[in-house]
Amino acid sequence: xxxxxxxxxxxxxxxxxxxxxxxxxxxxxxxxxxxxxxxxxxxxxxxxxxxxxxxxxxxxxxxxxxxxxxxxxxxxxxxxxxxxxxxxxxxxxxxxxxxxxxxxxxxxxxxxxxxxxxxxxxxxxxxxxxxxxxxxxxxxxxxxxxxxxxxxxxxxxxxxxxxxxxxxxxxxxxxxxxxxxxxxxxxxxxxxxxxxxxxxxxxxxxxxxxxxxxxxxxxxxxxxxxxxxxxxxxxxxxxxxxxxxxxxxxxxxxxxxxxxxxxxxxxxxxxxxxxxxxxxxxxxxxxxxxxxxxxxxx
Numbered sequence: 001x002x003x004x005x006x007x008x009x010x011x012x013x014x015x016x017x018x019x020x021x022x023x024x025x026x027x028x029x030x031x032x033x034x035x036x037x038x039x040x041x042x043x044x045x046x047x048x049x050x051x052x053x054x055x056x057x058x059x060x061x062x063x064x065x066x067x068x069x070x071x072x073x074x075x076x077x078x079x080x081x082x083x084x085x086x087x088x089x090x091x092x093x094x095x096x097x098x099x100x101x102x103x104x105x106x107x108x109x110x111x112x113x114x115x116x117x118x119x120x121x122x123x124x125x126x127x128x129x130x131x132x133x134x135x136x137x138x139x140x141x142x143x144x145x146x147x148x149x150x151x152x153x154x155x156x157x158x159x160x161x162x163x164x165x166x167x168x169x170x171x172x173x174x175x176x177x178x179x180x181x182x183x184x185x186x187x188x189x190x191x192x193x194x195x196x197x198x199x200x201x202x203x204x205x206x207x208x209x210x211x212x213x214x215x216x217x218x219x220x221x222x223x224x225x226x227x228x229x230x231x232x233x234x235x236x237x238x239x240x241x242x243x244x245x246x247x248x249x250x251x252x253x254x255x256x257x258x259x260x261x262x263x264x265x266x267x268x269x270x271x272x273x274x275x276x277x278x279x280x281x282x283x284x285x286x287x288x289x290x291x292x293x294x295x296x297x298x
Contacts, residue, residue: 002131002148002181003156003201003208004092004120005068009135012037012057012066012090014073014081016048021072024096024139025051028070031142033135036064057088070128070137071095078124079108086116093192094137095123105190112192121192127162127184130169138184144170148178152209153298155291156202157182158195159214160221161242164284168212168240171288177295180208187216195225203233209298210236212291213278217243218264226272236294237278240287241269 011028015021016038026049029035037060038048044055054060057069069085071078071093078097085093105124112119122129128138133147144166148154155177159165165184172179183198185191195213202208211233215222222241229237244266270280279294281287 001205001207002134003198003205004122004129004181004183005131005135005137007134009034009068009092009137010064010066011035011068011070011137012039012060012064012085013051013070014039014057014085015071016040016051016053017043017046018072020096021070022048024072025070028136028138031136032133033137037066057085057090061088061090066090068092068137069094071097073097075099075101079104082108082121083111083116086112086119090119093119093121094126094128095121095192096126096128096138097123098125100124100188102189105188109190109192122183123186123188123192125188126186126191127165129181129183131181132179140166140169140182140184144173145182146173146176146178148180148207152178152207153295154178154180154207155210155212155295156180156198156205156208157212157214158198158202159184160187160216161214164214164240164242167284168214168288171285172212172291175288175292177292180205189219195221196228199225199228199233203235208235210291210294212287213237213239213273214284214287215239215241215269215273217241217266217269220264222269223272226276226278229273229278230276236298238287238290238294239273239278239280240284241266241273241280244282
């Protein structure tokens with residue numbers, strides 16, 4: 001069944017006429033994703049390789065039945081684009097935009113929670129989501145993802161890191177392990193979707209038999225995930241936490257990847273996950289090997 005997206009998902013690309021939106025939107029379409037519309041204010045009536053462009057999301061939804069959005073617009077335009085998609089009734093909004101100010105992220109998330117609770121935001125600053133063989137929204141290369149098998153076992157992946165998302169996918173593909181869905185939640189301080197959100201859906205998904213989680217330093221998302229796993233996840237898991245050697249007080253790549261005041265350390269997160277019964281690798285390859293060992297027993 002997969003989570004969040006499948007073969008019926010219909011996607012509108014906000015920013016399709018821009019460089020990044022066009023490149024990745026067309027790659028998503030070529031993968032087999034139903035990219036049914038684009039949105040760029042003032043360019044309604046145009047087309048991008050046969051994909052109709054509309055002035056606003058509401059018009060795109062009315063004309064095409066789009067139910068998911070891929071936001072590929074600059075940081076200053078992204079918050080308004082996210083809220084526009086939600087107001088148009090879009091159920092899943094994937095925002096890859098990096099560099100959105102934290103205050104804008106917090107305001108946008110609060111608005112979604114209060115005014116548009118039926119809309120889920122992935123990101124911002126995330127690689128997107130792929131259900132291999134069914135739908136790919138974002139910047140993940142579909143070629144590195146192994147399609148799930150009907151009988152399984154298949155693995156669900158959730159990650160804060162974009163690059164490590166790709167490595168996790170490829171580690172499993174090299175081992176011949178199918179993936180139900182791979183979700184990149186992004187590494188910014190205010191993500192629209194959390195580890196806990198994804199873990200809950202993977203636990204309920206009959207096509208997912210094991211779960212691989214990629215965390216990193218900063219914040220408390222991994223510790224919160226560990227608490228949820230201990231109480232509510234029965235499926236076997238492997239994990240990796242990036243940033244073991246990160247110096248305190250220095251931002252490491254993502255805006256949310258920083259150890260501050262002795263909190264958010266990789267070791268603390270590793271200990272919490274191991275305490276919840278998760279097999280934690282010391283590098284991404286080892287996490288993949290641990291998952292291969294888990295799958296061999298299922």
